[in-house]
Structure formats: C-alpha cells, structure tokens
Amino acid sequence: MEEQSLCAAVVTYRPDVSVLERLLAALAAQVDHVLLVANDGAPWSCPIPENATIARQSKNLGLGAAYNLAAEWAQQRRATHLLLLDQDSVPAPGMVAALLGAFKQPGPVAAAGPLWRDSRTAEDGFFVRLTRWGVRKYRPAADEIAPVDFLISSGSLVSFNALADVGPFDEKLFIEHVDTDWALRARAKGYRLYGVASARLDHGFGEATMTAGVLGLRRQFFLYPPARNYYLVRNSIALWRRPYAPWQWVWHDVRRTVVLMLFYVLFVPPRLKRLRCIAQAIRDACRVSVTQVENIP
16 A cells, blocks of 8 residues: 655745644644745744745745645655645644545545634535536535535645646636636546545635625625635636536536625725726636636736
C-alpha cells in the first residue's frame, strides 16, 4: 500500500492574524508540510510551526494560481494529497485523518471535503448534490461519508493522482468558481467527490452577513466587496458555456447568480459601483471564448 504524505496550502490575503495563528496551530500536527502562500506581500507575522514555509508574493496571484504553486511545491516533497485552506478556516482535530479515510470509498476519488460550520453563526453547513432538475443541499447523518458533486475549496483534500489527470486549477478564474470548475472537470473525467460528516471545519464566509428579501424569498446573504461581484458574474457566465458543465448546475447557478446580484444592487452600497462591476463582468464574459478570461476587472 502506498505510504501517504500530506501537504497543506494556506492562501492568505490581508489575514486576521489571530485566526491564522489558530489555523496553523490546529493544522501543523495533521499534515507533514504546510505552505503559506501570502498573496498580499504585507509584513504581517504570527508564530509559524516548524513544518511550515511562507511564500510571499509581490502581487495577488489569485486563488487558482496559489493552489497550483502549492501543488508544485508539494509534489517536490512527494506528497500524495494536498489539503487546501483559506485563511479564515480552522480545522478541527482529526479532520485530515477523517478526510483521508474517504479515499477508501468506491472511486476513483478526486477529493474529499469536511462538513463546515459558519464561524459567525455557529450553524452547521451542508454538502451539495446534483439532482434531476438542479442542485440541492444535503445534510448528512453523523459519521456519514456521502458522495457529493461539489466541495468548497477550503478544507478539501485533493489526490495528486486525480490532479495529474484532471489538470491544474484554472488560474484565469482568479478567485470565484475555481473549486466549482475543478469539480466539474473531475466529474466529467469519471472521478467522485465525497463529503465527510465527521471531518469538521470552522469557516468564515464573506466580510459580514445580512438578511434580506429578494424575489419574494427572505434569506441570509454573505457580504463581499464589489470586485467579488465582478468575478462571480464573469466566471459564472464562463462556466455556463463550458462543455463539461451539466445543464442542471447551469440552471441552478443562473438563478442563484441573478438573486445574488439583485440583492447586492438593491441593498448593499456602493450600489452604483456594484452595478458597474456587474455590467463590466457581463461584457467581459461575452466578448471572449470560454477559456480566455483575464484576471483583473
């Protein structure tokens, strides 16, 4: 049996150092090596475990490029799996070991992800599955290892065998839908994704939350800056046009994106700037091919 070697990539951009310190302390004992890709170049500092290395970048590479850089670094260390983490995620004890157990499930297995908990509300999250007519949230039973169709990138444990076959993360997407695109490509190649209920991750979405009613439905929204509105709309349109995107997901994501953008334009200042970002995203997405997207709005 192949000996497992685990590396982790933590991507940072102007991090909350106190959260990052807790993340590293929780992670260090669970993997062999950790690479912090510091995408801001800022001189922040916090205690670094002995098995961690910082790669400071002179500019923001984006999430996809940071993951690919970390993958090359991990391969040099003969890693079999790469754990992806955002700066605002803190893994629970035993999370990585629980994720690794999912690779014993029927396969081939591309990645496994934890059941996240919203660090602001302390509410448990969910996994996502495609259905006959769209996408639905799936809340697993305790200790269940459930086949899923998508995983958020933070907390995902990716197999290097799958990464070699599916290909690297799409750097041109920069930040939004980097994980979605890779999951869609993995599915198209016949790989499976699993959500592991016993693997837990505290994760913060957005800068804050807000509850509002849009199109007759009242729900909670995560708040992001206008630039993220640009990337979400542009990258969503790009993925809708890609041949490996199933129509069920496209139909779901069209509705989701429309609701999100209505919410931002109606309720979250600066509204005019957000509207301009959305309009620019639509123009940029429609004037290029499905793979020719740029990084900067």
